[in-house]
Amino acid sequence: MEVLQLLVSGVSQGCVYGLIALGFVLIYKATEMVNFAQGEIMMLGAFVAFTFANLLGWPFWMAVIMTLLVMAAFGALTERLILRPMIGEPPFSVLMLTIGMGYVLRAGAGAIWGNEPRTLTTPYSGGIVDLGGVIIGYENIVIIVGTAVLCLVLFLFFRYSRVGIAMQATSQNQLAAYYMGIPVKRIYSLVWALSAGIAATAGILVAPVALVDPLMGFIGIKAFAAAIVGGFGSLPGAILGGIIIGVVEQFAALYLPPGFSETSAYVILLVMLLVRPEGLFATMLQKKV
Amino acid sequence: MSLLAMNDVSLSFGGVKAVQDVSFSVEKGEVFSIIGPNGAGKSTLFNLISRLYDCESGQIFWQGEEITSVPSHRIAELGIARTFQNTELFEHETVLRNLLIGKHIHRRSNAVADMFFLPSVRRQELVFRKEVEDVIDLLNLQHYRDQVIANLPYGVRKMVEVARALCIQPKAVLLDEPSSGLNPEETEDVSFWIEDINEELGATVIMVEHDMKLVSQVSDRVLALADGQVLATGTPPEIQQHPEVLRAYLGDAE
Numbered sequence: 001m002e003v004l005q006l007l008v009s010g011v012s013q014g015c016v017y018g019l020i021a022l023g024f025v026l027i028y029k030a031t032e033m034v035n036f037a038q039g040e041i042m043m044l045g046a047f048v049a050f051t052f053a054n055l056l057g058w059p060f061w062m063a064v065i066m067t068l069l070v071m072a073a074f075g076a077l078t079e080r081l082i083l084r085p086m087i088g089e090p091p092f093s094v095l096m097l098t099i100g101m102g103y104v105l106r107a108g109a110g111a112i113w114g115n116e117p118r119t120l121t122t123p124y125s126g127g128i129v130d131l132g133g134v135i136i137g138y139e140n141i142v143i144i145v146g147t148a149v150l151c152l153v154l155f156l157f158f159r160y161s162r163v164g165i166a167m168q169a170t171s172q173n174q175l176a177a178y179y180m181g182i183p184v185k186r187i188y189s190l191v192w193a194l195s196a197g198i199a200a201t202a203g204i205l206v207a208p209v210a211l212v213d214p215l216m217g218f219i220g221i222k223a224f225a226a227a228i229v230g231g232f233g234s235l236p237g238a239i240l241g242g243i244i245i246g247v248v249e250q251f252a253a254l255y256l257p258p259g260f261s262e263t264s265a266y267v268i269l270l271v272m273l274l275v276r277p278e279g280l281f282a283t284m285l286q287k288k289v
Numbered sequence: 290m291s292l293l294a295m296n297d298v299s300l301s302f303g304g305v306k307a308v309q310d311v312s313f314s315v316e317k318g319e320v321f322s323i324i325g326p327n328g329a330g331k332s333t334l335f336n337l338i339s340r341l342y343d344c345e346s347g348q349i350f351w352q353g354e355e356i357t358s359v360p361s362h363r364i365a366e367l368g369i370a371r372t373f374q375n376t377e378l379f380e381h382e383t384v385l386r387n388l389l390i391g392k393h394i395h396r397r398s399n400a401v402a403d404m405f406f407l408p409s410v411r412r413q414e415l416v417f418r419k420e421v422e423d424v425i426d427l428l429n430l431q432h433y434r435d436q437v438i439a440n441l442p443y444g445v446r447k448m449v450e451v452a453r454a455l456c457i458q459p460k461a462v463l464l465d466e467p468s469s470g471l472n473p474e475e476t477e478d479v480s481f482w483i484e485d486i487n488e489e490l491g492a493t494v495i496m497v498e499h500d501m502k503l504v505s506q507v508s509d510r511v512l513a514l515a516d517g518q519v520l521a522t523g524t525p526p527e528i529q530q531h532p533e534v535l536r537a538y539l540g541d542a543e
Contacts, residue, residue: 156404162396164403169379169390176377179339180457181365181394 001133006250012140012209014246015147017265018239019202020223021230022154023195025238028227029171030191033083033091036098038199039220040105045071045200046207046216047113050120060123064204068197075196076189083192084185102217109214117211125208139208146205150198151239158235167191225269231279240280244268290353292317292461292493298337298347307333309517310347315461320487320494322504324528325514326537331497332374334514335463338495339364339371352460366394370454371463374497376446378438384449385434388424391456392417424455427489428482444475455486462486464496468503480506505529513537 023038035041048070052063082101086094127138158164170177170187177184203216210216226245230237245265253261272279291314300308308330315321323331336342338349340361348357351367359367370391379387395417398410425431428448438446447467454462467483468476480503486492487507498504504511505525513520513528515537521528528534 153404157400160406160410161400161403162393162398163400165390166393169393172379172381173377175341175373176379178341178361179365179371179377180390180453181362183360183362 002254004134006254007247008134008136008140008144010247010250011243012143012246013249014226014243015143015239016202016206016242017219017223017226017245018242019147019150019198019205020220021227021238021242022235023199023202024224024227025230025233025235026191026195026198029233030167031083031188033094034098035195036095036220036224037102037105037217038195039217039223040102040109041071041075041196041217042199042203042206042220043109043212043214043217044074044105045196045203046120046212047109047118047203048200049204049207050113050118050212054118054121067200067204071200072193072197075192075194078196079189079192084188102220106214106217113214115214117213120204120207120212122208137209143205143209146201147239150201151236154198154235163187163190222265225265228269229272229279231281234279234281237279237281291315291350292319292352293338293495294350295334295338296348296350298334298344298349300333300337300342300345306517308337311514311517311519312347313512313519313522315493315495317460317493318487318491319509320483320496320507322508322511322525323495323497323514324499324501324504324511325520328516329514329537330517331514332465333517335371335465335497338463339369365457365459368457368460369463370457370459370461372447372450372454372465372467374465374469376443376450378446378450378453380439381437383435383437384425384430384441384452385421387438387449388421388453388456389417391453392421394457420458421456424452427455427485428452444471447471451482451486455490455492459492461493461495464494464498466497466499468498468500476500476503479503483507501529 020038020042023041024035027033027035045067049063049067052058052066053060058066078101082097083094086097124138124142129136129138129141158168166177166182167187167190169180169182170184174184177187222245223242226241227238228241229244230239230241245268248264248268249261252264294314295312297310297312298308299306299310311330311334323334325331333342337344340356340359344357348355350356351369356367379390396413398413402410425434428451430445430448430452433441433445433449438449441449447470451464451467464483468479471479483494483496484507487494508525510522511525511528512522513531513534520533520537521531523531
C-alpha cells in the first residue's frame with residue numbers, strides 16, 4: 001500500500017518536472033537554444049492563473065484558457081523581442097540571457113504579487129479518492145490525467161498537423177525548411193508560444209498542491225536534469241525522465257535519511273551521465289563512416 | 290515576358306565583389322546552365338534567386354513580378370524549388386517523409402482536422418502520396434523509399450533532394466552542381482533525368498554545373514561567369530568557342 005501511495009505521488013510530481021522538461025526540449029530542438037527561464041515561465045503561469053481565478057474570481061475553466069493564451073503570447077513575444085536579436089551570437093550569451101531573464105521574472109513576480117506564498121484554489125481542491133487504502137488527492141489525479149491528455153494532444157499535433165510537421169522539419173534543417181516554404185522565424189515564435197503554454201499548464205497543475213511564490217520556478221533545475229536523463233531532444237524522454245526523478249524523490253524521502261530526497265534528482269543525473277550519457281532515448285545518431 | 294530575369298544584380302562580401310551588375314533572363318521551358326571557374330559567383334547567384342542573400346543593388350523578376358525582397362520561405366509558393374551542392378535534407382527521416390514535406394505549401398487543412406485525421410485530410414494525404422510516388426518512379430527511388438537519409442550513399446541523397454524539389458511541383462528547379470561527387474555512370478543518368486524533368490514535367494531547369502559534357506548535352510543556353518561578371522550568354526557551342534570564356538578557363542596565350 002505504502003509503495004503504491006508513494007508511486008502515485010511520485011508520478012504526479014514527476015509529471016510536473018516532465019512538463020517543464022518538455023518546454024526545455026522543445027525550444028532546444030527547434031532553435032538549439034536552452035531556455036533556463038523555463039521554470040520561471042511556469043511560475044509566471046501559476047501567478048497569472050492565480051490572478052484570474054482567485055483575485056478576479058473568473059470561472060476556473062475560463063481562467064485556465066486565458067492563462068494559456070496570455071502565456072503563449074508571452075512566450076512568442078519573448079522570442080520576438082529578446083531572443084531573435086540574439087541570432088548569430090554565441091550560445092553562451094544566449095544562455096546567460098535566459099538565466100538573467102529568470103532573475104527578472106522572479107523579481108518582477110515578487111514586485112507584482114508579493115513574496116508571500118499563495119495557494120491557487122480550484123473547484124477540485126481538497127477532494128480525495130480512497131482506492132482500497134491508497135489515498136489520492138483530486139489534485140494529483142488532475143496532474144496525471146492533465147499531463148497524459150496534453151501528451152496525447154502534442155503527439156497528434158507533431159505527428160499530423162501541418163504546423164507540427166513544419167516544427168519538426170525546422171528542427172532538423174532550417175535551410176531546407178525555408179525552401180519547403182516553411183516560415184522558419186514564425187515557427188520559432190510558435191515553438192516559444194507552445195513551450196510557454198506547456199510551462200503554464202505545469203504551473204496550473206502544480207499550483208493547487210504546491211505554494212505559488214516567486215521561488216517556485218527553481219524546480220526548473222530538476223526539470224533540466226529530467227530533460228537530460230530523458231536524452232535532451234526526446235519529447236517522451238523528457239516526460240519519462242521527469243517521472244523517474246519524481247518517483248525516486250518520493251522513495252528517497254521515506255527510506256533514506258533527510259536531505260537525500262532533495263539531491264536525488266542530481267544523483268540520477270550523474271548516474272545517467274556515467275552509464276548512458278546519451279540519455280534514455282538517444283536522439284543523436286551515431287556517426288557512421 | 291521571361292520566367293526569371295535578373296537586372297543588374299550586385300552583391301559583395303567585404304571587399305570581394307561576388308556578383309557584379311549581372312543581368313540575364315531565363316525563358317519558360319528552357320534548360321539554362323550557369324558555368325564559370327571556382328569563385329565566379331555561380332552559387333551566390335542561386336542564393337540571391339532563392340533569397341538566402343539580399344541583393345545590394347538590382348532587381349529580380351519572376352514572371353514579370355519583382356521578387357527582390359520577398360522572404361525566402363515564400364520562394365517555394367512562387368514555384369521555385371532548389372537543390373544544394375552538398376544536399377540539405379532532413380537527415381533523420383526516411384526518403385518518403387523527406388518527399389512528403391515538399392507538399393507543405395500545398396496543404397490546405399487546418400490543425401484540428403489534421404489531428405483527428407478527418408476524411409478530407411485523408412483524401413488530401415492520398416493525393417500527396419500518389420504524387421510523391423510518381424516522383425519516386427520518375428527518379429527510380431523505389432528501393433530507398435523507407436530508408437533514413439543518414440544511411441544513404443551520397444549519389445542517392447542528391448537524387449532524393451531533386452525528388453523533394455519536384456514534389457513542390459515547381460515551375461523552375463534550381464540545381465546546384467547536380468553532378469558533383471557522382472561517378473561517371475551516375476553523371477550519365479543526370480542528363481537523362483534533367484531531360485525528363487524538363488520535357489515530362491515541363492519544369493524550367495536552371496543549373497550550376499562544372500561538367501562541360503553534361504552542360505552541352507542538356508542545355509538550351511549557357512551563361513558564363515567569371516569574377517562575378519557575365520562573360521557571355523549563348524548556346525553551348527557558342528560558349529565553348531567564345532574567346533573570353535576560353536581566357537577565363539585557360540588563361541591568356543603568351
